[in-house]
Amino acid sequence: MGLFLLWLFFGIGILVQVVYLLFIFGKTAFYSGNKSQSTSPNEEGVTVVICAHNEFSNLKTLIPKIFEQDYPAFDVMVVNDRSSDSTKRLLEKMMENYPKLRSVTVKYTPAHLTAKKYALTLGIKVAKNDIILLTDADCLPQSDQWIRKMTAPVRNHNKTFAVGFSGYEQKPGFLNNWIQFETLLTALYYMSFGLWRRPFMAIGRNLCYRKEFFMEVKAFKGLWHIEGGDDDLFINQYASGRNTTIVIDPEANTISKPKETSKEYLIQKKRHMNAGKYYRSEDKRKIGLYTFSHALFWIGGVGLLIYFGLAESWEHFSVVFGIILLRSILVVRIFKAAERKIQGTKPPKNIWMLDFLYLGYFWILGTISHQAKDIQWK
Template structure:
């Protein structure tokens, strides 16, 4: 009976994992899309919007880089959110150099709202153009085609939302390998379901939507009390298979500066995972089924190896070990293919080790984040 139960739960884990890896994630890994609409002649105006709190050093690099974009009709809006560094002075100097640079300064945040959403809302309200393209102060576009390609679905396909990928700079550390892995896995969730016409999240470091829609739905009306979620929760509420496009093109990506210490990373991820508790129930299951089956696979797979090894049931032991090896090969293959499609590069080394460590990461940090009450932006 004990061996039967082990096989039963192990089998459920295998079945769901294969469905996710081959069918759902395979939508991204084996993607064959048409990017011709990026070069269509409709060059509607775009406002690139960045919220910045004490980001002097990052803005000094970002602003000139953004004005290298190969797109004729765009302006840049920097929301200077309660900065106490030299941001104001920098913006004044930069506006003399770049006529299409504009800024709005926030001196305080009302007590009933969260800082990032308040900053975003004010920036969008005064934005010159209807197409809003969001990124962060510590992000840089990966090519001079970023604006053109990220906005193409909205300009040329009448979409309301365009969801892109934002990665992190690579470092030769274990923490950075983990960041690369977790970022790629997250992208596989939201890009794959988006390609299956079931979008449910995005990252604010590379997200585009129409100002008119934002104002029509009264912005963050249902989200003011939640710290974070200005990107994924807003998308979770309003995206559909018809009004949303996934932009899967390395030239449409942005890249951020990664956290360098475990403490900084955990603070960031706690904020990100905390927003997940507010997802729609069906969307929670999109992530939950994968993580549950992942846990069933590893826990019962290891349990069976121990059980059959103790009882010297070598046929069962060999079968389980072979299945684990086959799944490991599948995971590595899917992540390699998906990384090339999304980023144009290889994923971090030792994917199989990082995949195993995900077992503890999600359930421990996810539980802590779900219960956290000290979530902050900046």
Template sequence: MGLFLLWFLFGFGIIIQVVYLLVIFGRTAFFKTPKTKPNSGEEEPVTVMVAAHNEFKNLKTLIPKLFEQDYSKYDVMIINDRSTDRTKRLIEEMMAIYPRLRSVTIKYTPDHVTAKKYALTLGIKVAKNDVILLTDADCIPASDQWIRKMTQPIREKNKTFSIGYSGYEQAKGFLNKWIQFETLQTALYYVSFGLWKSPFMGVGRNLCYRRSFFMEVKAFKDLWHIEGGDDDLFVNKYATGKNSSLVLDPEANTWSKPKENWKEYRIQKKRHLHAGKYYRGEDKRKIGFYTISHALFWIGSLGLLIYFGIERNWEHFLLVFGIILVRSLLLLGIFSSASKKINGSKIPANILINDFLYLGYFWILGSVSHQAKNIQWK
């Protein structure tokens, strides 16, 4: 009975894994960028918006980069959210250099709302333009075409949401290699399903929507009490296959500074994973089917290898090992191709090791985050 159960777990797991890798993630891996003709009409104005809390150092780098964009009509709005460092003075100095730089200062946050949602709401309310392009203070656009390409679906295709990718800068060390893998894994979920016209999340480091829509749905109504989720939960609630578009172009990406120690990373991911509990049921299943099959595959395969090793049944041992090897090669191929399509770079290092470690990461940290109550932005 025990052997049958192991074979069942292993077989069910590998079937679902292959479906996800080839059919769903393959949508990203085999994606072909459609040829688009440049719009000869007048460019619609855009407001780039950044909510910042004590981000003096990052804003000093970001603001000049934002004004290097190859786009004729845009302004930049920095929301100074209760900063106690030199953020306010920096913004004033930068406004003298860049006339299209604007600012809103948040002095306090009401008790019944969460900080970043409140800051973004006030900033969006006073924005001059209807097209809002969001990013974070620690992000840098990948190219001077960022504004043009991220806003194109909204300006030219009448979409409500334009969902982009934001990666993390590469650095030395195992933590950074893990961050690169986990970021790519997450992107494969929302990019692939987005390309299947079934979007369920986006990242606030690279997200675009219309101000008029934001005001129409009354901002973050029903989401105020949740810390985080100003990006993925907002997209999860309102994005559809008809009103949304995925922008899969390395020139439309942004790059963020990664966490440099495990404590900061754990706090960040705890916030991200906590928001997932509020996804729609069907969207939870999109992630759940893969993670469950991933767990069943590894539990079943390791159990069978141990059993056949003890029994010295080398024929079946090699069969199981061969299936693991084939699945590993498939994983490498899909992730490698997807990485090039998403961010224009090669596959993250240690991907097979990290794929195995993902088993503990999702089920342990995910469970802790699901039950957490002390979630904060900054």
């Protein structure tokens, strides 16, 4: 009976995994969309909205970089959220040099609201333009075409949402390599299902939508009590195959500073994963089916290798090992192709090993995040 269950786990796991890797994630890895949509003469005004809490050094770098953008009609709104550093003084000085830079200061957050959503709502309310492009203070556009390319679906094709990619700086060390892997896997989820016209999440570090829609639906209604989710839960509620476009273009990306310690990274990921429990049931299944089949595959595969190894049944051992090897090769190729398509950079190292380690990471951290009560923005 035990051997049968191991084969059953292994069989179901490999079947679902192949479907995901080839037909779902492959949609992103082998994407060949038309980039010409960003060249339309329609140059509607755009407001870049940034929420910042004690981000003096990051804003000092980011704001001049944004004003290098090759787009004629945009301004920047920085929401100075309860900062205790020199952010306010910096913004006042920069507004003298950049007439299209504006700022609003949040002195306190009402008790029944969450900080990021409150700050973001204030910034969007006072935005001059209807098209809102979001990023974070610790991000940088990857090119001077960022505004043009990220807003193109909303400006030119009457889309409500344009969902982009935001990666992290590549640095030496295992933690950074893991961050690159996990960020790419997350992108494969939301970009691939988005390309299949089943969008379910986005990253607030690179997201575009219309202010009119945001205000009309009272965007965070029912979400105020949840820390985080100003991006993925908003998209989860209102995005559809008709009103959403996934933007895959290295020139439309932003890049962020990665966490430097495991503690900082785990706090960040706990906040991100905590929001997932509020997704619609069908969207939970999109992630859950892959991760569950991933667990079945490795539990069944490793169990069979141990069983046949102890029994010295080397023919069966070789078959199981060969299947595991073939799947690992497929994972590496899909991830490498997706990395080139999304970022145009080198993929993470040792993808096959990181894929195996993801088994423990997701189930352990996911369980902790699901039960966490101490989630906060800043």
